[in-house]
Amino acid sequence: MKHSESDISLSTAADADTPEYRKYQVRKSKLIGLISWTHVIGTYIPQFILCGLGVLVALIFNQVIVDLMKKEHIARDFDVTSLPTTIMATFAAIADLLVRQVNSIMGLRKEALFSPAVEGTVLALIIMVWMICSDNPTYLLSFATFKAPESWRASHDEIIEMMRRQEVFTQDSLDFMRRLLDRSGTGQRTAWPPGIIRSLHEKDENGKPLKSDRTIAGSRHEAHTVIFDIVEKAMKKANITPQEVDVLVINCSLFSPTPSLCAAVIAHFQMRGDILSYNLSGMGCGASLLALDLGKNMLQRRKWGGKALVVSTEVITPNLYLGNERGFLVQNTLFRCGGSAMVISNKWMDGSRAWFKLLHSVRVQSTNEDGYQCVFETEDGDGVRGVRLSKDIVKVAGKTMEKNLTRLGPYVLPLSEQAKVAISLIAKFVMKTLGKIVGKKLASVKIYVPDFKRGIDHFCIHAGGRAVIDGIEKNMKLQKYHTEPSRMTLMNYGNTSSSSIWYELEYIMEHQKNNPLKKGDRVMQVAFGSGFKCCSGVWLKL
Numbered sequence: 001m002k003h004s005e006s007d008i009s010l011s012t013a014a015d016a017d018t019p020e021y022r023k024y025q026v027r028k029s030k031l032i033g034l035i036s037w038t039h040v041i042g043t044y045i046p047q048f049i050l051c052g053l054g055v056l057v058a059l060i061f062n063q064v065i066v067d068l069m070k071k072e073h074i075a076r077d078f079d080v081t082s083l084p085t086t087i088m089a090t091f092a093a094i095a096d097l098l099v100r101q102v103n104s105i106m107g108l109r110k111e112a113l114f115s116p117a118v119e120g121t122v123l124a125l126i127i128m129v130w131m132i133c134s135d136n137p138t139y140l141l142s143f144a145t146f147k148a149p150e151s152w153r154a155s156h157d158e159i160i161e162m163m164r165r166q167e168v169f170t171q172d173s174l175d176f177m178r179r180l181l182d183r184s185g186t187g188q189r190t191a192w193p194p195g196i197i198r199s200l201h202e203k204d205e206n207g208k209p210l211k212s213d214r215t216i217a218g219s220r221h222e223a224h225t226v227i228f229d230i231v232e233k234a235m236k237k238a239n240i241t242p243q244e245v246d247v248l249v250i251n252c253s254l255f256s257p258t259p260s261l262c263a264a265v266i267a268h269f270q271m272r273g274d275i276l277s278y279n280l281s282g283m284g285c286g287a288s289l290l291a292l293d294l295g296k297n298m299l300q301r302r303k304w305g306g307k308a309l310v311v312s313t314e315v316i317t318p319n320l321y322l323g324n325e326r327g328f329l330v331q332n333t334l335f336r337c338g339g340s341a342m343v344i345s346n347k348w349m350d351g352s353r354a355w356f357k358l359l360h361s362v363r364v365q366s367t368n369e370d371g372y373q374c375v376f377e378t379e380d381g382d383g384v385r386g387v388r389l390s391k392d393i394v395k396v397a398g399k400t401m402e403k404n405l406t407r408l409g410p411y412v413l414p415l416s417e418q419a420k421v422a423i424s425l426i427a428k429f430v431m432k433t434l435g436k437i438v439g440k441k442l443a444s445v446k447i448y449v450p451d452f453k454r455g456i457d458h459f460c461i462h463a464g465g466r467a468v469i470d471g472i473e474k475n476m477k478l479q480k481y482h483t484e485p486s487r488m489t490l491m492n493y494g495n496t497s498s499s500s501i502w503y504e505l506e507y508i509m510e511h512q513k514n515n516p517l518k519k520g521d522r523v524m525q526v527a528f529g530s531g532f533k534c535c536s537g538v539w540l541k542l
């Protein structure tokens with residue numbers, strides 16, 4: 001991943017406050033480490049089975065040939081003229097041996113027809129086949145993210161100038177957006193689509209700067225530029241052709257044209273006519289993991305497995321807010337162009353070449369009105385359409401994430417951490433009950449917050465804003481290097497909506513030095529979406 005220039009650099013400016021991972025010691029769970037390496041080794045079971053089948057065939061041939069030599073049915077000395085007779089005698093003996101073995105099994109006789117080596121090999125193969133049948137893996141073969149051309153990039157000053165040239169914002173709104181940009185954590189070279197950034201470079205026939213292009217054609221141009229680029233790169237990295245894709249899922253919240261974006265991809269890359277395609281909209285920034293889960297479920301329904309292509313993006317062109325209500329102005333300063341494409345497979349033979357294996361995925365949906373209204377597309381008081389972000393978004397995100405991690409915890413945390421949570425819950429219940437009995441309020445017991453660092457090595461927290469990252473870092477007691485991928489993604493690319501967690505994973509794989517990615521490491525992705533929802537996924541590095 002090519003680094004974008006910026007005024008901020010976590011790798012240099014914050015060195016004094018950021019301890020290296022070697023200096024920060026957390027007692028990792030040995031059991032979880034053992035389980036992780038079991039998954040890593042398990043990806044090579046299909047190769048082990050093929051080798052085992054070869055060994056089994058060789059052992060059977062060896063046993064039969066040795067027996068035939070002892071009975072002098074074939075010559076001990078090799079002779080070309082007797083080769084056809086030897087081959088026929090060997091295959092006839094193997095067929096007879098297999099028939100006798102089947103009769104022995106059916107008759108429940110104790111006679112051992114095959115040598116111990118052959119029987120041991122068969123037993124090992126049966127165990128490996130059982131392991132394959134008992135697991136239904138999801139492998140990440142590759143992913144790719146969109147890197148915008150230089151002509152799409154803009155600094156903070158240029159962003160404010162773009163807004164000014166729309167000739168709809170008051171000076172108070174421009175000053176407010178300037179303050180938001182200064183505190184946003186975004187860098188000086190984030191990407192805007194051609195339909196909006198043209199306000200800086202193009203003029204009409206009267207010499208006035210062009211306003212933003214909100215047409216369907218302009219929106220399609222942005223969508224096709226981003227999606228076609230990342231799909232091509234992802235398939236190239238996975239070494240697959242478009243005809244090998246069995247399932248296609250695209251999520252884009254605020255742009256859902258007819259024909260769909262899936263139809264555009266299928267036509268552009270000439271995919272198969274029987275491909276299963278799904279277009280998700282309105283799911284917000286957490287939609288990437290939802291789309292992956294849908295792709296995974298569709299693959300599991302296929303008898304022989306297959307490959308799925310999942311695309312996550314957001315189209316900015318038609319969604320620039322052109323009003324002056326502050327609750328809507330946040331979207332103009334935070335969201336940027338971006339996208340990611342992922343190739344997943346549930347075929348065991350793909351495990352040895354996969355990058356990651358999906359261990360767990362959890363989705364939690366808020367059911368109250370506050371969560372529903374937290375990120376809401378509507379019109380402002382003047383009838384201008386936009387997306388309103390609530391002031392309570394950080395608090396709502398925190399509560400939803402707490403529920404998500406409560407469900408995810410038993411799958412990824414060591415038993416010692418789960419026991420501490422259980423003890424604190426029991427203690428709180430006991431103190432509350434005693435307080436009711438004695439008639440006065442006793443000291444409250446604080447619920448233990450488990451240390452997810454004991455079961456997770458890397459964190460990809462949705463780059464929804466600096467406040468979101470700060471809040472999660474504090475509540476989960478993470479170190480600076482744990483949130484470095486999120487902060488660097490926010491700085492270099494802004495909030496690219498659902499694709500941000502993949503920019504973060506790319507940063508971990510290619511750039512992070514304080515906490516380098518190793519085989520057997522676990523990576524947790526956490527993203528938030530409108531509605532309000534929190535989605536998480538845990539990947540194992542293979």
